[in-house]
Amino acid sequence: MTIRTHKVAGVFMLGSQLATKGEALYGEKVFGEYRLWNPQRSKLAALLKKEENVPLRPEQIVLYLGAASGTTVSHLANIVSLVYAVEFAPRVARDLVRMSEHLKNVVPLVADAIQPDYGHIVEMVDFLYQDIAQPKQAEIAIANAEMFLRTGGYACIMIKARSIDVTAKPKAVYKREVKKLEELLDIMCVHELEPFYKAHAAVIARLA
Amino acid sequence: MTIIKTWFGEIELHDDKIVRSNVLKADAAAMAMRLQKEEFADLDKQYRGRLREMAIQLRLVTSEHDYISLLRAVAIQRAKEQITTAFARPDARIMELIGGIDDIDESINLLSERLLEWDILEFEISRPGDLTETHASQSTTYPALQHEFAESIERLSELRKKIAGAIELEMHAIAPNLSSLAGELLGARLIARAGGLESLARMPASKIQVMGASKALFKHLQFGAKPPKHGIIFQHPLVRGSPLSKRGKIARTMAAKLAIAARLDFYSKKTHPELLAQVEKRARELYKPAIRDQT
Numbered sequence: 334m335t336i337r338t339h340k341v342a343g344v345f346m347l348g349s350q351l352a353t354k355g356e357a358l359y360g361e362k363v364f365g366e367y368r369l370w371n372p373q374r375s376k377l378a379a380l381l382k383k384e385e386n387v388p389l390r391p392e393q394i395v396l397y398l399g400a401a402s403g404t405t406v407s408h409l410a411n412i413v414s415l416v417y418a419v420e421f422a423p424r425v426a427r428d429l430v431r432m433s434e435h436l437k438n439v440v441p442l443v444a445d446a447i448q449p450d451y452g453h454i455v456e457m458v459d460f461l462y463q464d465i466a467q468p469k470q471a472e473i474a475i476a477n478a479e480m481f482l483r484t485g486g487y488a489c490i491m492i493k494a495r496s497i498d499v500t501a502k503p504k505a506v507y508k509r510e511v512k513k514l515e516e517l518l519d520i521m522c523v524h525e526l527e528p529f530y531k532a533h534a535a536v537i538a539r540l541a
Numbered sequence: 542m543t544i545i546k547t548w549f550g551e552i553e554l555h556d557d558k559i560v561r562s563n564v565l566k567a568d569a570a571a572m573a574m575r576l577q578k579e580e581f582a583d584l585d586k587q588y589r590g591r592l593r594e595m596a597i598q599l600r601l602v603t604s605e606h607d608y609i610s611l612l613r614a615v616a617i618q619r620a621k622e623q624i625t626t627a628f629a630r631p632d633a634r635i636m637e638l639i640g641g642i643d644d645i646d647e648s649i650n651l652l653s654e655r656l657l658e659w660d661i662l663e664f665e666i667s668r669p670g671d672l673t674e675t676h677a678s679q680s681t682t683y684p685a686l687q688h689e690f691a692e693s694i695e696r697l698s699e700l701r702k703k704i705a706g707a708i709e710l711e712m713h714a715i716a717p718n719l720s721s722l723a724g725e726l727l728g729a730r731l732i733a734r735a736g737g738l739e740s741l742a743r744m745p746a747s748k749i750q751v752m753g754a755s756k757a758l759f760k761h762l763q764f765g766a767k768p769p770k771h772g773i774i775f776q777h778p779l780v781r782g783s784p785l786s787k788r789g790k791i792a793r794t795m796a797a798k799l800a801i802a803a804r805l806d807f808y809s810k811k812t813h814p815e816l817l818a819q820v821e822k823r824a825r826e827l828y829k830p831a832i833r834d835q836t
Contacts, residue, residue, distance in 0.1 A: 415609060423627035430620045438609065440616045443623040452583040454548045454576075454616065457590040480583065483590065500763050 336367075340385035343412035344370075351378050353411035358432050359404055368408070372529045375405040376464055376491045379529035384522070387537065388487040389413060389460065396458040396481050398446040398473070399465035402428035403439075409462070410436045417455045421445045446473050455481055461488040466496040471513035478517055482540045488518055494532040503532040514538060545588050546581055548572065548615065549601050554588070564599045567611055573618035631715045632738045638708045639729040645701045652694050659687065717812045718802035722820070727776050731799065734773060742800075742807035749803075750774060750796035774799065779824055787827045794823045 334348045345352045345367060352367040362369040372379040381387060393413045400406045400418035402425045410416050418433070419442045420426045426443045433441040444451050446465060461482045463474045474490050482488060492510050494503035501509075503525075511520055518538035526533040543554045549572065550564035565572055588595075593608050602608045627633075663682065705726065712725040716738060719728035734752050735741035741749070751758045753772030760766040771792040774780055783791045798816050805813055 423624045426620060427624050430617055430624065433613070433617055433620075437613070440609070440613050441620045442616060443620045443627075449583075450581070452589070453546060453581040454612070455589070456592045457586065480586070481589070499759055 334364075339381065341381060341387050341389045341412065342391050343389075344381055351382055353408045355407070355411040356435060358407045358435055359402070368411075370408050375408065376526060376530060376533060376535065377405050377409065377462070377489070379526045379533075380489070380491075380524060380535045382529070383526070384524050384535075387489070388521075388539075393459040394456065395460040395462055396455060396477065398461070398463040398477060400429050400441070401425045401464075403432040403441075405464070406439060407432055407436060410439050413460070414438060416440070417442060417451075417458065419444050419446055419451065446477060449477055449480055452480060457481060457483045457486075459483060459486045461486065461490075463488070464491040466493045468497050470497070471510045474514060475517045478540060484540060486540050487521075488514075488536075488538045488540065490514065490536045490538070491526075492534045492536060494534070503534070507534045507536075511536060543585070543588075545584055546579075547584065547588075547592060547595075548576060548581075548612070549596055550599070552588075552595060552599070557587075559595065559598065562599050564596075564601050567601055569611065569614035569618050572615045573622065576615070576619050577622060630737065631711070632732055635708060635711050635715070635729050636733040636737070638704055638711070639726065639733045642701055642704050642708070642726070643730075645697050645704070649694055649697050649701070652690070652697070656687070656690055656694065659690070663687070716803070716806040717810075718805045718816060719799065721812070721814055722798060722802045722816045723774075723777060727773070730773055730776070731803070738803065738807050741803040744800065744803070746793075746797040746800040749799050750792055771796075779820060783824065783827075787824075790827055791820070791824055794820055 337346050338344070339346055339351070343353060345354070347364060347367060347369070351370040351372065352364070353370055354366050355368055357363045357368050361371065370378045370381075372382045389409075389412055391413060394415045395409060395413050395417065397406055397409065397416050397418045400420040403418065406416055406418045406429065416439045418429060418439055420429050421444065423443065426441070430441050433439040440454075442451050442454065446463075447467070447469070458481050461474065461478050463470065463477070465473065467473060470490070470492065474488065478488055490510075492507055494501070494506040497506050497510065507523060507525075511523060514520060514536060517540070519541050521537045521539055524535045524537075526535060542560075545552050545554065550562060552559055552564075553561040565575065593605055596602050596608050597604070602611055708729050709720075709725040712720045712728055716728055716732065719731065722728075723731065731749065731752070732738050732741055735744055735749075744752075751769050751772045752774075754769035755772075757766070757769035761768040770789040771780055774792055774795055777795060780788060780792050780795055798820050802813075802816055805811060
């Protein structure tokens with residue numbers, strides 16, 4: 334098996350499989366010091382598998398909205414310097430906190446991204462990552478970007494078309510959401526996450 | 542002059558210089574406690590960008606590395622407390638219990654079907670061609686095993702009874718109106734579906750009416766199929782027992798009253814036993830013209 338580096342530093346390709354280096358935390362497959370990163374379980378992995386030009390860098394501070402049980406967070410923590418992981422639902426936040434105890438660069442926050450009440454804790458960040466299945470997710474991304482994203486910082490927003498409007502065509506939903514995001518952010522690209530996720534798209538944007 | 546309140550203390554700034562400060566001791570438990578007890582306003586962007594720098598300048602910590610490890614310890618402590626509080630909600634237990642009942646029902650059905658098929662097989666083997674006899678066979682190959690199988694099903698239904706008793710107790714305590722209108726089990730199911738008594742209390746009646754019929758509802762919204770008349774409220778005897786032509790109307794009334802009951806339970810706790818009688822009255826009104834038609 335050949336191991337090569339991904340364009341995103343800290344990410345590796347073991348053959349055709351994505352991986353990061355670190356302690357295994359949720360039962361993922363491990364090869365030596367590499368933890369495999371399943372694109373069917375993490376939208377960020379699906380994005381990285383399809384697109385290598387993702388503006389993630391080792392020195393970045395990330396604000397992660399919708400951390401869930403921390404699967405993606407744990408890999409992201411292997412890539413960047415610090416992750417503020419926000420999750421609202423107590424059941425999955427429990428798993429997130431347990432995982433954070435093993436990750437020295439994850440700050441877990443049990444909070445609602447719709448009403449960001451972590452303004453006195455989170456500093457300015459270089460990267461905003463959002464993976465929340467909410468009808469108002471674009472508005473939530475904008476509100477958080479306005480508060481926490483530094484000028485010149487990047488945002489990656491995972492749009493789940495099915496939780497915004499089930500009756501509309503996914504492509505139409507992406508278009509509408511991108512338009513909302515354009516009010517604040519410069520859109521760099523939109524990637525659909527097929528075949529790993531149905532009716533999902535990743536929007537990468539920059540705050541000018 | 543600006544005063545900012547951060548997770549590690551209050552800081553007074555003048556022309557972007559710190560003039561006064563009240564910084565806490567680097568004690569994660571005490572800091573987490575303060576986060577819970579006090580109110581915090583949003584910070585201005587320019588100060589948010591300087592949090593690390595100010596914490597070091599004020600000698601809370603000596604390095605950026607220490608800043609992160611202290612903040613992380615505080616956040617983990619605070620998160621654990623928030624999670625414990627969230628789990629301590631009185632309706633959380635009801636949701637687990639009713640989920641248990643539904644799982645047990647499913648298991649009992651599954652196991653009973655299997656046992657029946659097994660019985661038939663053993664019967665056919667021991668008495669081929671005799672279709673008149675319906676009793677279980679006397680001479681099975683694994684009598685002890687089959688007996689134990691049946692006993693397990695028995696035990697499950699015993700357990701179900703006990704859980705139902707527990708739900709009744711819990712429901713009377715936290716949702717008396719829902720219990721008297723819908724019955725304890727259906728009431729509990731509604732709470733579980735909604736994701737808690739508060740969510741149910743905030744739900745419009747129209748949503749309560751079709752809760753549990755999401756497949757049909759989305760078929761309606763997406764493709765214009767007929768809208769569903771009822772979701773899990775079909776389980777209510779007044780809805781289930783009504784003729785097809787009246788069922789939609791009764792389901793609507795029932796949902797409206799259930800919404801009221803949930804709100805009473807969540808916001809006031811006063812009991813209003815007349816709710817069920819009101820639905821029954823509406824049902825009688827609906828039946829009247831139908832009776833006239835017949836005569």
